[in-house]
Amino acid sequence: MTISNLEKIKCPKGHIFEAQLISAISVSDNFELKEALIAGEVNLVTCPDKLSRTSNSIAWLK
Ligand SMILES: [Zn+2]
Numbered sequence: 457m458t459i460s461n462l463e464k465i466k467c468p469k470g471h472i473f474e475a476q477l478i479s480a481i482s483v484s485d486n487f488e489l490k491e492a493l494i495a496g497e498v499n500l501v502t503c504p505d506k507l508s509r510t511s512n513s514i515a516w517l518k
Pocket residue numbers: 467468469470471503504505506507508
């Protein structure tokens with residue numbers, strides 16, 4: 457099971473925008489996503505100004 461939501465993000469420079477973020481994943485049935493999570497590639501969001509990137513934490517479901 458993967459849960460994703462459209463969430464408001466505030467970048468380090470104060471811009472506010474919306475992005476689809478994964479809030480929780482079940483790693484047992486989504487190995488590829490687990491790999492991406494370990495590599496830090498999940499929920500990496502680039503601000504529309506293209507200057508800032510921010511990542512958001514994910515709840516792990518076992
Ligand atoms: Zn920004």
